[in-house]
Amino acid sequence: MKNALLILLFTNIISCRPEPGPHYYESQEDFSQSHLAGGNFLSGEVPYESGTPRLDIGVFYEGESSEVIAINETDIFYYIYDQVQADESRKTTFTQTSDVDHVEGTQSDHFLMSDLGWFGCGVHWDSPRDLSQWTHFALNFKSSSASVSNINIGMNNVIDENEFAVFVAASDYGFRNDGTWHRVVIPLSDFTSQGLDLSSIRSPLILSSGTLSIEAGDELLVDDVYLFVGGNNNEQLSSQDSGPN
Numbered sequence: 001m002k003n004a005l006l007i008l009l010f011t012n013i014i015s016c017r018p019e020p021g022p023h024y025y026e027s028q029e030d031f032s033q034s035h036l037a038g039g040n041f042l043s044g045e046v047p048y049e050s051g052t053p054r055l056d057i058g059v060f061y062e063g064e065s066s067e068v069i070a071i072n073e074t075d076i077f078y079y080i081y082d083q084v085q086a087d088e089s090r091k092t093t094f095t096q097t098s099d100v101d102h103v104e105g106t107q108s109d110h111f112l113m114s115d116l117g118w119f120g121c122g123v124h125w126d127s128p129r130d131l132s133q134w135t136h137f138a139l140n141f142k143s144s145s146a147s148v149s150n151i152n153i154g155m156n157n158v159i160d161e162n163e164f165a166v167f168v169a170a171s172d173y174g175f176r177n178d179g180t181w182h183r184v185v186i187p188l189s190d191f192t193s194q195g196l197d198l199s200s201i202r203s204p205l206i207l208s209s210g211t212l213s214i215e216a217g218d219e220l221l222v223d224d225v226y227l228f229v230g231g232n233n234n235e236q237l238s239s240q241d242s243g244p245n
Protein backbone atom coordinates (compact mmCIF):
# COMPACT_ATOMS: atom_id res chain seq x y z
CA MET A 1 0.00 0.00 0.00
CA LYS A 2 2.83 2.33 0.85
CA ASN A 3 4.50 1.71 -2.50
CA ALA A 4 1.25 2.27 -4.30
CA LEU A 5 0.81 5.57 -2.54
CA LEU A 6 4.35 6.65 -3.23
CA ILE A 7 4.02 5.78 -6.89
CA LEU A 8 0.81 7.74 -7.00
CA LEU A 9 2.47 10.69 -5.31
CA PHE A 10 5.40 10.68 -7.62
CA THR A 11 3.25 10.27 -10.70
CA ASN A 12 1.61 13.48 -9.60
CA ILE A 13 4.94 15.18 -9.01
CA ILE A 14 6.23 14.43 -12.45
CA SER A 15 2.96 14.77 -14.27
CA CYS A 16 4.12 18.05 -15.76
CA ARG A 17 7.56 16.78 -16.71
CA PRO A 18 8.46 16.31 -20.35
CA GLU A 19 9.90 12.84 -19.75
CA PRO A 20 7.44 10.04 -20.43
CA GLY A 21 7.11 6.91 -18.36
CA PRO A 22 6.67 6.15 -14.69
CA HIS A 23 9.00 7.31 -11.97
CA TYR A 24 9.22 5.93 -8.49
CA TYR A 25 10.35 6.98 -5.11
CA GLU A 26 12.99 4.61 -3.85
CA SER A 27 15.08 4.41 -0.75
CA GLN A 28 18.56 3.72 -2.00
CA GLU A 29 20.93 3.46 0.88
CA ASP A 30 21.55 4.22 4.49
CA PHE A 31 21.69 7.96 4.89
CA SER A 32 22.79 7.92 8.50
CA GLN A 33 24.35 11.16 9.61
CA SER A 34 27.71 9.59 10.37
CA HIS A 35 30.58 12.02 10.50
CA LEU A 36 33.71 11.68 8.43
CA ALA A 37 36.73 10.85 10.51
CA GLY A 38 39.04 13.82 10.74
CA GLY A 39 36.72 16.36 9.15
CA ASN A 40 36.96 19.78 10.74
CA PHE A 41 33.65 20.74 12.32
CA LEU A 42 32.20 23.99 11.01
CA SER A 43 29.31 25.82 12.64
CA GLY A 44 27.73 26.97 9.39
CA GLU A 45 27.22 30.51 8.21
CA VAL A 46 24.91 31.24 11.14
CA PRO A 47 26.11 29.19 14.14
CA TYR A 48 23.37 27.73 16.25
CA GLU A 49 22.66 29.57 19.48
CA SER A 50 21.28 27.44 22.28
CA GLY A 51 17.65 28.17 23.03
CA THR A 52 16.80 29.56 19.61
CA PRO A 53 14.37 27.70 17.34
CA ARG A 54 15.97 25.61 14.62
CA LEU A 55 14.55 22.43 13.05
CA ASP A 56 16.84 19.73 11.64
CA ILE A 57 14.77 17.78 9.10
CA GLY A 58 17.13 14.81 9.20
CA VAL A 59 19.22 15.49 6.10
CA PHE A 60 22.00 17.88 5.04
CA TYR A 61 22.67 19.04 8.63
CA GLU A 62 24.87 17.70 11.41
CA GLY A 63 25.01 20.37 14.10
CA GLU A 64 22.84 21.32 17.02
CA SER A 65 19.23 22.36 16.79
CA SER A 66 16.23 22.83 19.05
CA GLU A 67 14.31 20.05 17.25
CA VAL A 68 15.17 17.09 15.04
CA ILE A 69 12.86 14.99 12.90
CA ALA A 70 15.27 12.19 12.12
CA ILE A 71 15.01 9.89 9.12
CA ASN A 72 13.95 6.52 10.55
CA GLU A 73 13.05 4.53 7.43
CA THR A 74 9.81 3.57 9.17
CA ASP A 75 7.54 6.54 8.62
CA ILE A 76 10.12 9.25 7.92
CA PHE A 77 12.05 8.72 4.70
CA TYR A 78 14.64 10.34 2.49
CA TYR A 79 14.36 9.29 -1.13
CA ILE A 80 16.55 9.83 -4.13
CA TYR A 81 14.04 9.73 -6.96
CA ASP A 82 14.62 7.19 -9.64
CA GLN A 83 13.25 6.14 -12.98
CA VAL A 84 12.29 2.74 -14.33
CA GLN A 85 14.33 1.65 -17.32
CA ALA A 86 13.21 -0.30 -20.37
CA ASP A 87 14.38 -3.54 -18.74
CA GLU A 88 12.35 -2.61 -15.64
CA SER A 89 15.45 -1.95 -13.57
CA ARG A 90 15.56 1.32 -11.68
CA LYS A 91 18.17 4.00 -12.11
CA THR A 92 18.57 6.79 -9.60
CA THR A 93 18.65 10.34 -10.88
CA PHE A 94 21.93 10.87 -9.04
CA THR A 95 24.41 9.18 -6.72
CA GLN A 96 24.89 10.74 -3.30
CA THR A 97 28.12 10.60 -1.33
CA SER A 98 29.71 12.59 1.48
CA ASP A 99 32.10 15.39 0.54
CA VAL A 100 34.76 17.07 2.65
CA ASP A 101 33.97 20.41 0.94
CA HIS A 102 31.43 21.71 3.43
CA VAL A 103 30.10 24.75 5.27
CA GLU A 104 28.55 22.97 8.27
CA GLY A 105 29.47 20.00 10.39
CA THR A 106 32.17 17.79 8.92
CA GLN A 107 30.78 17.11 5.45
CA SER A 108 28.33 18.08 2.76
CA ASP A 109 26.37 15.80 0.45
CA HIS A 110 27.62 15.43 -3.10
CA PHE A 111 25.14 14.72 -5.90
CA LEU A 112 26.68 13.15 -9.01
CA MET A 113 24.09 13.28 -11.76
CA SER A 114 23.23 10.21 -13.79
CA ASP A 115 22.18 10.29 -17.44
CA LEU A 116 18.42 10.56 -16.92
CA GLY A 117 18.38 14.27 -17.68
CA TRP A 118 16.86 15.33 -14.37
CA PHE A 119 17.38 14.91 -10.64
CA GLY A 120 15.17 14.83 -7.62
CA CYS A 121 15.13 13.86 -3.96
CA GLY A 122 13.02 14.56 -0.93
CA VAL A 123 12.16 13.95 2.69
CA HIS A 124 8.77 12.28 2.96
CA TRP A 125 6.65 11.74 6.05
CA ASP A 126 3.87 9.16 6.23
CA SER A 127 1.96 11.41 8.60
CA PRO A 128 1.48 15.16 8.22
CA ARG A 129 3.30 17.51 10.56
CA ASP A 130 2.50 21.07 11.50
CA LEU A 131 5.39 23.35 10.51
CA SER A 132 3.44 26.59 10.86
CA GLN A 133 5.60 27.75 13.77
CA TRP A 134 8.61 28.05 11.41
CA THR A 135 9.15 31.08 9.21
CA HIS A 136 12.22 30.43 7.04
CA PHE A 137 14.20 27.74 5.26
CA ALA A 138 18.00 27.97 5.09
CA LEU A 139 19.93 25.85 2.56
CA ASN A 140 23.45 25.93 1.14
CA PHE A 141 24.33 24.87 -2.39
CA LYS A 142 27.50 24.78 -4.45
CA SER A 143 27.89 23.81 -8.09
CA SER A 144 30.11 24.73 -11.00
CA SER A 145 28.20 22.51 -13.44
CA ALA A 146 26.64 24.28 -16.39
CA SER A 147 23.43 22.26 -16.40
CA VAL A 148 22.79 22.81 -12.68
CA SER A 149 21.89 26.44 -13.25
CA ASN A 150 19.01 26.30 -10.80
CA ILE A 151 17.42 24.12 -8.14
CA ASN A 152 13.72 23.78 -7.47
CA ILE A 153 13.04 23.71 -3.73
CA GLY A 154 9.66 22.29 -2.78
CA MET A 155 7.35 21.35 0.06
CA ASN A 156 4.07 19.49 -0.18
CA ASN A 157 0.69 18.60 1.22
CA VAL A 158 -1.11 15.36 0.47
CA ILE A 159 -4.86 15.73 0.20
CA ASP A 160 -6.96 12.58 -0.38
CA GLU A 161 -3.76 10.82 -1.53
CA ASN A 162 -3.14 13.51 -4.11
CA GLU A 163 0.05 15.46 -3.79
CA PHE A 164 0.03 19.22 -3.86
CA ALA A 165 3.63 20.37 -4.17
CA VAL A 166 4.82 23.95 -4.28
CA PHE A 167 8.24 25.05 -5.48
CA VAL A 168 10.47 28.08 -5.46
CA ALA A 169 13.64 28.57 -7.52
CA ALA A 170 16.98 28.80 -5.70
CA SER A 171 18.21 31.35 -8.24
CA ASP A 172 15.57 33.76 -6.96
CA TYR A 173 17.35 33.65 -3.59
CA GLY A 174 20.92 34.08 -4.76
CA PHE A 175 22.01 30.66 -5.98
CA ARG A 176 24.43 30.70 -8.90
CA ASN A 177 26.36 27.74 -10.35
CA ASP A 178 29.59 29.68 -10.09
CA GLY A 179 31.57 27.19 -8.03
CA THR A 180 31.09 28.97 -4.69
CA TRP A 181 28.82 28.20 -1.78
CA HIS A 182 25.56 30.13 -1.71
CA ARG A 183 23.31 30.39 1.33
CA VAL A 184 19.70 30.41 0.19
CA VAL A 185 17.15 31.71 2.70
CA ILE A 186 13.49 31.33 1.77
CA PRO A 187 10.59 32.86 3.67
CA LEU A 188 8.01 30.09 4.08
CA SER A 189 5.43 32.68 3.09
CA ASP A 190 6.75 32.20 -0.45
CA PHE A 191 5.32 28.66 -0.25
CA THR A 192 2.08 29.52 1.53
CA SER A 193 1.38 32.30 -0.95
CA GLN A 194 1.22 29.54 -3.59
CA GLY A 195 -1.38 27.65 -1.56
CA LEU A 196 0.76 25.40 0.63
CA ASP A 197 -0.76 24.54 4.01
CA LEU A 198 2.12 24.60 6.50
CA SER A 199 -0.03 22.96 9.18
CA SER A 200 -0.19 19.66 7.27
CA ILE A 201 3.19 19.03 5.63
CA ARG A 202 4.05 15.61 4.21
CA SER A 203 7.30 16.61 2.53
CA PRO A 204 9.30 19.36 4.21
CA LEU A 205 11.91 19.38 1.45
CA ILE A 206 12.00 18.37 -2.19
CA LEU A 207 14.98 19.26 -4.38
CA SER A 208 14.57 18.87 -8.13
CA SER A 209 15.87 20.07 -11.47
CA GLY A 210 12.42 21.17 -12.61
CA THR A 211 12.45 21.67 -16.36
CA LEU A 212 16.26 21.86 -16.67
CA SER A 213 18.10 19.28 -18.78
CA ILE A 214 20.73 17.87 -16.46
CA GLU A 215 24.00 16.57 -17.94
CA ALA A 216 25.41 13.24 -16.77
CA GLY A 217 28.39 13.73 -14.47
CA ASP A 218 27.36 17.19 -13.35
CA GLU A 219 27.59 17.88 -9.64
CA LEU A 220 25.85 19.64 -6.78
CA LEU A 221 26.83 20.00 -3.12
CA VAL A 222 24.15 20.48 -0.46
CA ASP A 223 24.75 21.41 3.19
CA ASP A 224 23.53 23.37 6.22
CA VAL A 225 19.79 22.87 5.66
CA TYR A 226 17.27 23.70 8.40
CA LEU A 227 14.12 25.60 9.24
CA PHE A 228 14.24 28.54 11.62
CA VAL A 229 12.25 31.43 13.02
CA GLY A 230 13.45 34.90 12.21
CA GLY A 231 14.30 37.27 9.41
CA ASN A 232 15.77 36.75 5.98
CA ASN A 233 19.30 37.51 7.10
CA ASN A 234 19.25 37.10 10.85
CA GLU A 235 18.18 33.95 12.59
CA GLN A 236 16.56 35.58 15.58
CA LEU A 237 13.61 37.87 15.71
CA SER A 238 15.36 39.90 18.40
CA SER A 239 18.26 40.57 16.03
CA GLN A 240 16.01 41.50 13.18
CA ASP A 241 13.97 43.74 15.41
CA SER A 242 17.03 45.51 16.74
CA GLY A 243 17.21 47.81 13.77
CA PRO A 244 16.16 48.37 10.18
CA ASN A 245 17.59 46.14 7.49
Ligand SMILES: [Ca+2]
Nearest residue numbers: 104105107223
Ligand atom coordinates in the same frame (compact mmCIF):
# COMPACT_ATOMS: atom_id res chain seq x y z
CA1 LIG B 1 27.13 19.29 6.95
